[in-house]
Amino acid sequence: MEGTGPIRTPDQRLRVFVSSTLKELAPERKAARAAIEKLRLAPVMFELGARPHPPRELYRAYLQQSDVFVGLYWEKYGWVAPEEQVSGLEDEYNLAPSNMPRLMYIKETTRDRDPQLVTLLDRVRSDDNASFKYFTDADELAELLEQDLAILLAERFDRSRAAPHSDPDSPHVRRPSAIPAPLTQLIGREQEVAEIRGMLHSSSVRMVTLVGPGGIGKSRLAIDVAAGMTAEFPGGVVFVPLAPVDQPGLVTNAIAQALGVRDPGDVPLEDKLVIALRHRRTLLVLDNFEQVLGAAPLIVALLGAAPQLKVLITSRALLRVSGERSFEVGPLGLPTSRRSRQLPASVALFVERARAVKPDFELTPDNIDAVERICVALEGVPLALELAAARVRMMSPASLLQRLDRQLTLLVGGQRDLPPRLQALRSTIEWSTQLLDSEAKSLLFKLGIFAGRFSLEAVESLSADDPIDVLIQLSALVDNSLVRQQDRNGRTYFALLATVREYALEQLEAAGTTEELRSRHTRYYAGLAARSEQSLKDKGQAGTIARLADERDNLRAAARHLLEQQRWDDAADFAWNLFVYWWIGGHLGEVQTWMDAILGSGAPVTRRSQAIALFFTNAITYWQHPGETIVPGLTQSASLFRREGDKVGEGFATVSRGLAKLTSLPPDLAGAREDVEASLELFRSVGEGWGEVLALVTLGRVDLMEGKTDDALEHLEGSLHLSRERQDGFSTTVAQHHLGWAYIARGMIDEAERELEDSLEYTTRVRHHEGSAYALEGLLGVAAARGDIERAGLMYGASEMLREQVGMFNPVAFAFDRRLVEQLRSGPTRDAFERGYAAGRMLSPEEALAYALPKAAPVGGAA
Structure with a gap:
């Protein structure tokens, strides 16, 4: 179509393209227009709807100039014009730019939809940029559309406002953990959300514990409560996932990690948390606290030291400490009568989850009895309902009920000591796994070995000897809601819910394969550490650290396993390969405790392992102690590295000894210069550019302390040139900080x-x-x-x-x-x-x- 240029609304408002059939959805189109205009947005709507002979070039131009795509669907697919393969309705969906957010609304029906429309709706479900909801009439559509557009615009505004501050590939990102974005709508919890927020609003309440059995929805409820309170906590609403944490002593690290507090080993980490929180009005959300109840005194101490701090906890058991207010999370409402037009919460949840796997699923007079009986059999436990609903793709509610009844009767019989709700959940998990083929079931149990999120490559490493297509089996587990999928920094990760992970670990223990899989897990992450060692020091540094940060819980689990197995040399190598990551990421304090374990074991270790352990336990302590007290340890470390022929290790130990001498009282400037120059020579002899930058910066610091500003400028400008040449943002800023002071000294x-x-x-x-x-x-x-x-x-x-x-x-x-x-x-x-x-x-x-x-x-x- 000639002459079609940019199409603008008169006042440059955001444009919302509405796609629908005309005759069957005329009232809904009118309601959609009103909702869009109420938000002062511009509706883009063809008066003839999606026409039999679509002016493709025209609406392609309109689509390219629009900001949001809204699709309205009911029963009809629309007419397919001659020489066309699809109707105008589907063609508009196909031509919408791939990165355009899509809000799709499907009107409830008791009749059959056109088969082509059912196929189109199946595509919508797999569209990452699309969300879809069901509605009953024009008024409900208007309300849904107005809410969703407002939320979408708020999210886009927040994202654009934060864009200058968020580089997902950067190794230096230190933001409080975002509240996890829920993948589904919270159903049937409005009263609970209001009550919990009311408790947290009270000045007399500092700690609230949501208590209930696994799978009852505590975490999802806490997320919704917290998401609505960000304005009241300017110091941040910080979500701390504790499911990967299996020792109370590690809760401090988990909270620090979520807050962005670093642990370089200079002062106790708990003291740092107090300093970071004492002047901030912050809400900490501690999820899955039941396995670390021994950390309760830490939470009490933080509340005592930070008067504006409040804590929301999810746990299967109360902490039983002073000041704790409990809130019992019960099951969703069960069917009692059909007089109300509103679905019971348990039925509404089942229907919503069923539509996630089968978009055309409808409640009908033929299936509503079976759906209600399923909800009653599962005691209204949300996770159990979700697992059962995932099977609707393959079987009708009646068939599902028949199989579920039989399996629950069989499975619950051996668990009479469990409360009914736990019986229902556990039995549903077990029943869900029994419906898997043997390969998928075996893979699920293996996934229990992971701590926190894990990558596809990590999963494949566990099944290297098995003749199965891991991706296909993993997809089956995701489809059946047993595994969650998430994208981070351009990579795909997976995770198990805590309840499912517990069950998987039990099966590994029963099969006697836990230790074998733990060894495979450790071998994979030790290999990842070795493969990452070089990229941590060059232009791949940012991406490598982002990836390591995403699997930090598994790295820690691997380190602990090596120490528990007394594989001291392997533990030292593992730590050394990731030295740059521990440093930049602010985890050296934790690594120091691992190395203390090696030195304190009394076991024979190689000279290299002893050198590494001495380096980590001394190189970071000059922040705490006078340099002269740690020089002997670093001297011994450098000597051991030298005897092993490791010039890189010797260089780092030597430059660290020089830094330690700068902290002596008085500073040993001559000794520091000698050490730093020696390290510079070592780094240059083996082409260790990252170490060379560090040595040049340190040499410039010595120059400044001696008043040699010309020499300082030469060394620091050289370090800046080299770091920029290596495209290393971290060392570039370190060089700039020092160079700035050198320039100030020169006027x-x-x-x-x-x-x-x-x-x-x-x-x-x-x-x-x-x-x-x-x-x-x-x-x-x-x-x-x-x-x-x-x-x-x-x-x-x-x-x-x-x-x-x-x-x-x-x-x-x-x-x-x-x-x-x-x-x-x-x-x-x-x-x-x-x-x-x-x-x-x-x-x-x-x-x-x-x-x-x-x-x-x-x-x-x-x-």
Whole structure:
């Protein structure tokens, strides 16, 4: 169609393309138009609907200019024109851009739909960009469409607003755990949600525990409660999944991980959590606490130290501590009478889950009795209902009920000691697995060995000796709701619900195969660590760390298994291969405890393992102890690496010894220079570029401490050039932080500001708060050099708050700004500096970083 250019609405509003047949859905089209216009959006609707002879070029142009696709469907597929393969209705769906969000609405019917429409609706179910809901009349459609468009626009706004701060491939992302996005609608829990939120609103309630059996819906309920309270907790609503945690002592690490608090081993992690939470109004959601009840004192301690903190817990058992308020989560409502037009919650949930696998599933007079009896047999337990509904694709409700009745009678008989609801759930899980073929069932049990999410490659490693197509069997488990699928950072991962994982582990124990599978699991993750070692130091660093972070729970499980089996040498190699990941990710404190176990075992280990353990237990402790106390350990580590011919290991131990000498009192500058120059030579002799950057930065630091600014500039500019050449964002920012102070020392204030702002822009984008704190401290020096004392104070206050929130502190020996701050806090500059400092501590991280960047407007009147 010639002349078809961009089609714009007069006021440039967002456009919503509505696709439907005309004659059967005229009232619904009118209601859809009204709902769209109520939100001040622009409906794009052809007056003739999807016509027999569709003007394809016209509506293709309209589709390409639209922002949202809305599909309305009932019984008719529409006419297929001559020489066309599909109707105009399906053609519009096909031509919609693949990345356009699609809201699909299907009108309930008691008659048969056109077969072609049923096929189209089956496609909709597998469309990742589409959601679909059922409705009964035009009024309900209008309400659904208005709600869904409002939610969609809010999500898109949040995403665009956060875009500059979120780089999923970055290794430095340190954001509080997002509340998991539910894949399904919460049904039948409106009253419970209101009651729990009411409890959390009360000033006298600090901790609420949702208690109930597995599969009753505690986690899903907690997610919905928390999602609606984000505005009331400006310090964050933080979800902490505890299902992968099997030891109470590891709960501290899980909470720190969710909050973005790092553990480099400088101070106890619990103290860091207190510092990070004490000034924040935060809601912690601790999911699946029943297996770590021994960590209850930690939660009490955090509540005592952080007066604005509140905690929402899901557990099968109460913590039984002071201040705990319990809320029992019961089953969904069961059928009692059909007088009400509203479906009982259990039936509504079954129908919704059935439609997820069979979009044309309808409640009819022929099947409603069977559906209701299924819900009663399963005691209204949500997970049991979901597992049963997943079978609707293959069998009718009547057939399902017949098989379920027989299996429940058979299976529950041996579990008389369990409460009825647990009998129903456990029996449904067991029944669901019995309906699988032997290969899928075997794979499900093997998946119980994973902690947290896992990749397809990891699954394949468990079944390397089995002649099965793992992907096909895994798909069957997903289709039957026994395994959950999720996409993260461009990769597909899978996970088991805690209840299903428990059952799978029981089957492994009964078969006596647990240890064999644990060994396979450990072998895979040890191999992943070995394969990752080099990419952690080059341009693949960001993607590698993102992948390792996604499987962090399994990495920890592998490390613990190696230690439990007293495979000390393998444990040391595993830790060493991931050294860069532990460092950048802020996990060195945890690794230190593993290495302490090796050194404290008294068992014979190789020289290499001893060198690695000594490195980890000493190289990170110069943050805590005077350097001279750890120099002997690092000297021994370097010597052992040298005897093994490992120049990379020797280089890292040597440069770390140089850093330790800088923290001695007084600093041993000559000894530090000697060590760093030796490490630089070692790194260059084997082409270890990442180590070379580290050595050059450290050498520049020594130069600055000795007042040799020309030498410092040479070394630091060299490190910056090399890190940029290697496309390593992390080491680039480290070099820029040091170079900024070198420029300040030379009076090159504009150059310092350029490097520090460039660094801050990157660390802000990837939310690497520690790097942002270093950049703010450098900009403090820039502001002071220009005489803007209040701005300098604001930079310092903001950097201090950032450090507290992520648990990273700058030792006196490593702080370029410490002497300058002492000067500004004395004499005539004191009042201006303190005003800025107080304002800086009041800013959120986002406000502080936005204020510091060029052309940013003052925030909240600060400064």
